[in-house]
Structures are given as structure tokens and as C-alpha cells.
Amino acid sequence: MTQETTQAATRTAASTTAARTRWLQDNGVYVAVAVLLLFNALFTANFLTLGNFTTQLVQAAPVLIVALGMALVIGTEGVDLSVGAVMALAAAVIPLYLGAGPLVAIMMALVVGVLAGAFNGFLVARVGIQPIVATLALLVGGRGLALVIADGQLVQLHDETFLELGTGDVAGIPISVLIAGLLALVVAGLTNRTTFGRQLVAIGGNRKAATLAGLPVNRVLIGVYAITGVLAAIAGVLATSRLAASDPADMGLLMELSAITAVVVGGTPLTGGKVRVLGTVFGVVLMQLVRATLIKHNLPDSIAQMIQAAIIIAAVYVARERR
Amino acid sequence: MTVSETSRRHRAVLPKAARTKVLQRQGAAVALVLMVAVSWLVFPRFGSLDNLRDLALQGSFLVVIAIGMTFVIITGGIDLSVGSLYALGGVLAAWGSQYGFLAALALPLAVCGLIGLINGLLIARTNMAPFIVTLASLLFARGLLLAITDEGANTYQIPADSAFVELGRGTVFGFGYPIFVAAVLAVLGGMVLNRTNFGQNVFATGGAEQSAVLLGVPVAKTKVLVYTMSGTLAGLAGALTAAYLQSGVTVIGVGLELDAIAVVVIGGTLLTGGMGTILGTVIGVGLIKVIQNVINQIGTLDSNYQSVVSGVFLLIVVVLQRILRR
Numbered sequence: 001m002t003q004e005t006t007q008a009a010t011r012t013a014a015s016t017t018a019a020r021t022r023w024l025q026d027n028g029v030y031v032a033v034a035v036l037l038l039f040n041a042l043f044t045a046n047f048l049t050l051g052n053f054t055t056q057l058v059q060a061a062p063v064l065i066v067a068l069g070m071a072l073v074i075g076t077e078g079v080d081l082s083v084g085a086v087m088a089l090a091a092a093v094i095p096l097y098l099g100a101g102p103l104v105a106i107m108m109a110l111v112v113g114v115l116a117g118a119f120n121g122f123l124v125a126r127v128g129i130q131p132i133v134a135t136l137a138l139l140v141g142g143r144g145l146a147l148v149i150a151d152g153q154l155v156q157l158h159d160e161t162f163l164e165l166g167t168g169d170v171a172g173i174p175i176s177v178l179i180a181g182l183l184a185l186v187v188a189g190l191t192n193r194t195t196f197g198r199q200l201v202a203i204g205g206n207r208k209a210a211t212l213a214g215l216p217v218n219r220v221l222i223g224v225y226a227i228t229g230v231l232a233a234i235a236g237v238l239a240t241s242r243l244a245a246s247d248p249a250d251m252g253l254l255m256e257l258s259a260i261t262a263v264v265v266g267g268t269p270l271t272g273g274k275v276r277v278l279g280t281v282f283g284v285v286l287m288q289l290v291r292a293t294l295i296k297h298n299l300p301d302s303i304a305q306m307i308q309a310a311i312i313i314a315a316v317y318v319a320r321e322r323r
Numbered sequence: 324m325t326v327s328e329t330s331r332r333h334r335a336v337l338p339k340a341a342r343t344k345v346l347q348r349q350g351a352a353v354a355l356v357l358m359v360a361v362s363w364l365v366f367p368r369f370g371s372l373d374n375l376r377d378l379a380l381q382g383s384f385l386v387v388i389a390i391g392m393t394f395v396i397i398t399g400g401i402d403l404s405v406g407s408l409y410a411l412g413g414v415l416a417a418w419g420s421q422y423g424f425l426a427a428l429a430l431p432l433a434v435c436g437l438i439g440l441i442n443g444l445l446i447a448r449t450n451m452a453p454f455i456v457t458l459a460s461l462l463f464a465r466g467l468l469l470a471i472t473d474e475g476a477n478t479y480q481i482p483a484d485s486a487f488v489e490l491g492r493g494t495v496f497g498f499g500y501p502i503f504v505a506a507v508l509a510v511l512g513g514m515v516l517n518r519t520n521f522g523q524n525v526f527a528t529g530g531a532e533q534s535a536v537l538l539g540v541p542v543a544k545t546k547v548l549v550y551t552m553s554g555t556l557a558g559l560a561g562a563l564t565a566a567y568l569q570s571g572v573t574v575i576g577v578g579l580e581l582d583a584i585a586v587v588v589i590g591g592t593l594l595t596g597g598m599g600t601i602l603g604t605v606i607g608v609g610l611i612k613v614i615q616n617v618i619n620q621i622g623t624l625d626s627n628y629q630s631v632v633s634g635v636f637l638l639i640v641v642v643l644q645r646i647l648r649r
Contacts, residue, residue, distance in 0.1 A: 079454070081581075123638075123642075127642055127645055127646075128645055129641050129642065129645055130594050130595065132401070132454075132584075132594060133584075133588055133594055133637070133641050134641070136581060136584065136585060136588075136637065137634045137635075137637045137638040137641070138634065139581065139634075140581065140585060140630050140633050140634035140637060141630060141631045141632075141633065141634020141635055141637075141638070142634065143630060144627045144628065144629065144630030144631040144633075144634065145627075145631050145634075147627035147630075148627045148628060148631060152627055254577075257458060257461070260454075260455075260458065261458065264455055270452045270454060270455060271452075300469070300470070300474050301466075301469055301474055301475075302466045302467070302468075302469030302470035302474060303466065303470065304466070305462045305463065305465050305466030305469065306462070306463050306466035306467065306470070308462050308466075309459040309460065309461075309462040309463035309466065310459075310463075312455065312458065312459040312462070313445065313451075313456065313459045316451050316452070316455050316456070316459075317449060317451060320449060320450055320451050
């Protein structure tokens with residue numbers, strides 16, 4: 001009897017542990033953000049100010065926009081390494097068309113983003129190349145192309161309307177943050193409330209089954225990569241406007257890694273079949289908060305990078321699929 | 324005679340498949356021969372001994388890294404940390420050189436090998452994706468590098484009279500030592516891959532992991548070993564570079580992991596794992612370096628075209644591989 005009790009106890013303990021692990025998997029990123037906010041509220045001077053929050057959000061906005069697209073791609077069991085290069089291409093295109101007005105310049109940058117993304121999607125869906133390699137080609141070639149377009153130069157921009165995008169605000173909220181928030185809502189709606197979103201997740205979960213079920217796999221994949229491309233281009237436009245210069249050499253450098261990190265930390269598995277938009281938003285916020293906390297406490301960049309590495313490992317360890 | 328008969332019969336039975344296989348396996352080699360031949364004819368300076376020596380030296384560091392990457396990719400994994408480990412290895416070698424030759428060589432190998440070992444343990448034992456684990460160690464190694472160089476402000480110099488400098492700058496018939504190191508490692512790597520149990524395990528792990536586990540292939544051990552190897556080789560490449568540059572430059576190696584992956588893929592190793600050759604990887608490095616060299620020779624051409632051409636080239640290769648495999 002004692003043995004039975006022990007066994008039952010063990011079983012309950014095991015199931016509690018499993019439940020706790022699952023809870024942590026689902027909510028770890030929110031807990032981490034809350035803990036960091038609390039820590040900063042208590043121990044960081046001038047943290048709970050409107051100015052500081054605004055700065056943090058403005059810095060995080062381009063990463064968030066890119067990460068939203070990355071979450072979709074990762075949901076299809078893919079990855080897009082070219083997002084930084086697409087940002088650079090968008091930045092390089094803007095000064096070419098700014099003479100025709102900011103709207104035209106922005107539209108052209110977005111068109112470039114869509115084309116680049118659709119090209120990636122075509123390679124992945126129709127040609128059947130692995131996402132890593134397909135988008136690696138654009139990562140390698142895209143920034144070079146951007147530099148060729150810009151003749152390797154940084155170009156200062158002076159168009160008032162265009163610069164307003166990076167510096168202006170509506171009711172105290174910076175325009176770029178507003179756009180990022182809006183896009184997060186759109187992407188959340190897209191994944192949770194549309195057929196496209198369902199199909200995307202189905203393809204990521206089991207591409208063969210999705211094909212056999214008659215889903216338009218190729219069309220959805222090309223669509224997803226095109227969306228990621230256009231989101232990267234939007235991020236490139238906003239970052240360029242904030243910088244008041246087109247800088248294809250540095251624009252979006254290593255952005256693919258920041259975006260992938262945020263998505264994964266936010267609980268979207270690299271194995272596909274699941275997209276967590278709110279998790280991604282919090283993943284971006286978490287990484288931004290970590291960086292801000294370390295900087296505000298005068299920790300050097302070296303330590304900051306090592307701590308970020310540890311956080312990535314910890315997040316993925318918690319969220320990993322059990323064998 | 325029997326041999327030639329058999330081979331003829333094979334060709335008759337599977338003419339297209341055989342041709343495809345040859346093209347797939349030797350495509351990069353054919354492209355390299357063509358590129359070299361054309362460059363030799365068009366650019367008088369290309370064929371000069373000086374240029375060829377320079378080309379081989381430039382390629383040797385990447386070869387050392389790409390050998391490790393080939394093993395990792397054949398197991399179906401990926402190692403994003405090699406660019407950072409390369410830079411870290413260089414800095415450690417430069418710092419270690421004040422304690423003599425052995426320290427300068429052993430320190431980067433040990434530290435980078437240890438980080439590779441940790442990569443391997445995390446990937447093999449905890450079922451985490453190689454992509455994300457090595458992405459984290461990319462950040463970690465960069466951070467460690469910054470920590471030991473006073474946030475990148477301090478570039479350690481290697482004393483000019485140090486024996487370690489000789490390792491990077493010494494030559495035989497004008498060909499630098501790193502070329503021979505890379506060549507020896509490539510031959511060794513090819514032999515390990517094709518003629519040892521470990522090599523067979525590498526292929527088995529990448530070909531069909533589940534079946535490999537069931538067949539008793541030590542999959543976890545194999546994974547740990549390939550990532551340790553990859554880290555160690557990246558550290559060695561960094562050490563050689565430091566010896567060549569006579570200092571531990573802190574800003575190098577950013578994005579180098581992508582170059583390494585690109586040359587491995589161009590060399591015919593499949594990213595899905597289970598198939599690949601060291602020779603292909605060496606040829607892949609040759610191709611990229613010849614392209615860069617030629618673009619440099621066309622002085623009027625913007626150096627930014629280098630990456631455009633490399634990107635387009637990578638694309639052509641993977642598209643061709645894909646079409647041929649159908």
C-alpha cells in the first residue's frame with residue numbers, strides 16, 4: 001500500500017512537473033519580461049519614465065516588424081536569412097525615387113521587398129531548395145546589389161515628409177511604434193483568423209499531408225516569403241527615415257539573427273507548425289529589455305552578448321520538443 | 324577488359340542517371356576548370372606565380388574552416404559559430420604568443436574546441452536545433468572576444484621574432500605554410516570521412532538519423548565529435564590568420580560562417596545531410612576565391628560586385644543541384 005501511495009505520488013509529481021514545464025514553455029517569455037520590468041523598476045534609475053519607454057520601443061520597432069515576418073516563415077518550417085539584405089535594398093532604393101516624392105520612394109522600396117520575398121518563395125516552393133540556402137543566396141548577393149545601386153555611398157536624406165516617418169509622433173506615440181503595433185495586429189489576425197493563416201500552419205506542421213489534402217502549398221509559401229520581404233522593406237524604410245540617411249552598408253546588418261532569436265525566444269518552434277505572434281512581440285521586447293538593462297547598469301558589450309547567448313539557450317531549452 | 328565491359332554495360336543501363344551523377348558531383352570542378360582557363364587567357368596577371376600563391380593563401384584559411392563545416396553539414400547539422408570562433412582563435416593565439424609557440428597554438432585550439440564541444444553536447448543531448456545553439460555560441464564567442472580585448476579596443480600584437488609568426492608567414496617555394504596546413508587537413512579530412520568508422524557514422528547520422536540510432540550507430544557521440552572538430556578547426560584557422568597578420572584582429576570573421584556554408588554547398592554537399600565530399604568543399608573554396616580574384620583583376624569593376632556574383636553563383640549551383648536530383 002505504501003508502495004502504491006509512493007507510485008501515485010511519483011505519478012502526480014511527474015504530471016505536475018510536466019504541467020509546470022508546459023506552462024513555462026507557453027508563458028516563459030511573459031514571465032521573463034515581467035521579471036525584467038520589475039527588476040528595472042526597482043533597481044534602475046530613470047527607468048519608469050515615458051521618455052525611456054519611448055526610446056526602447058522606437059529601437060525595438062524595426063526588429064519587431066522583421067520578426068513578425070520571420071515568425072510566419074518559421075511557422076512554415078522555413079527560415080529567411082535575407083531580411084537584413086532586403087532592408088539594405090530598400091534603403092538603397094529610397095534616394096533614387098525620393099525626387100518623385102516620399103510616397104513613390106516608399107512604394108518602390110516596398111515593391112523591392114515583395115519581389116525579393118516572392119523570389120525566395122519561388123525558390124523554396126517551386127524549385128524546392130532548402131530555405132536556408134535559398135535565402136542565403138539573397139543574403140550574400142542582396143547587400144552587394146544594394147551597395148552597387150548606392151555606389152557604396154551613404155546618402156543623407158533631406159525630404160521633410162519622409163523624415164517625419166522616423167521622428168514624428170501621433171498623440172505622443174512615435175509613428176514607427178504605431179506602425180509596428182498595427183502590423184503586429186494585422187499579422188496576428190492573419191495567422192489566427194484567416195484561411196491563409198491556417199494553411200500556413202498546416203504546411204509547417206506537415207507539408208506532405210498539406211499537399212495531399214489539396215492545400216495550395218506553393219501559393220501559400222510564396223505568399224509567406226513575399227510578406228516577410230515586404231515587412232523587411234517596411235523596417236528598412238523606417239530605419240532609414242530615423243537615420244535620416246540611406247546606408248546600405250550597415251542597414252539591417254545581422255538583423256536575421258536578431259529576428260530569429262526573438263521569434264524563437266517567443267516560443268515559436270523552429271520545427272514549424274506553430275506561430276506565436278504575441279510571443280514574438282514579447283520576444284523582441286525581452287531582448288530589447290535585456291540589452292537596455294545591461295547598458296543602463298554599465299555592463300560592457302562583451303558581457304551583454306554572453307548573457308544574450310545564455311538567454312537564447314535557456315529559452316530554447318525550456319521550449320524544446322521532448323523526444 | 325572485363326572492367327571496361329562492366330562499366331560500359333552500366334553506362335548503357337543508366338546513361339542519364341550516370342551522366343547526371345557525374346555532373347552533380349563534378350559540376351563545381353568543371354566550373355572551376357573553366358573559370359581558371361578563361362581567367363588565365365583573359366587576364367595576363369591571373370596566371371602569374373605571385374597571384375596563384377596569393378590565391379592559394381587566401382583560400383587556405385577558409386578551407387580549414389570549411390572542412391569542419393562539411394562534416395557538420397553531412398550529419399544534417401549546421402554551425403553558425405565558426406566566424407566568431409575564427410576571430411576568437413586569432414585573438415587567443417596573439418595573446419598566447421607572448422608565452423611561446425606552443426601556447427599560441429594550443430590556447431585557441433583548446434578554447435574553440437571546448438566551445439565546439441559544448442555546441443555538440445547541447446545539440447546531441449538536449450535535442451535543441453543546431454541552428455539556434457550555434458547562433459547562441461556565435462554571440463557568446465564574440466562576447467568572450469570583446470571581454471579579453473578590452474571591448475575590442477586592444478589588438479594583441481605577435482612579436483615579430485616569435486616562431487609563431489613563421490607559421491603564418493613562412494614559405495616553401497613562395498607558397499605559405501597555411502596552404503600546406505590546409506592541404507594536409509583536407510587530405511586527412513577526406514580519409515577520415517571515407518575510410519574510418521567515424522566517417523561512416525557521420526554519413527549514417529545525416530542520411531537517416533532514426534535508422535542510424537536503431538542500427539546502433541553512436542549518433543550522439545558522432546554529433547559531439549563533429550561540432551568539436553568544427554570549433555577546433557575554426558580556432559586553428561584563426562590562429563593561422565593571426566600568425567599571418569602578426570596580430571589578433573578583433574573585427575574579422577563576421578559573416579564568415581555563411582561563406583563557409585556557401586562553399587560547402589557549392590562543393591556538392593547537401594544541406595539535408597548524408598552526402599558530401601571534402602574535395603568538393605575545397606573546389607568550392609577555389610571557385611569563390613577565383614571569382615573574387617578575377618573581379619579584383621577587372622580593376623574598374625566595383626568590389627561590391629564580388630558578393631553579387633558570389634550570390635548569383637551560389638544560386639545557380641543550388642538550382643542546378645536541385646534540377647539534377649529530380
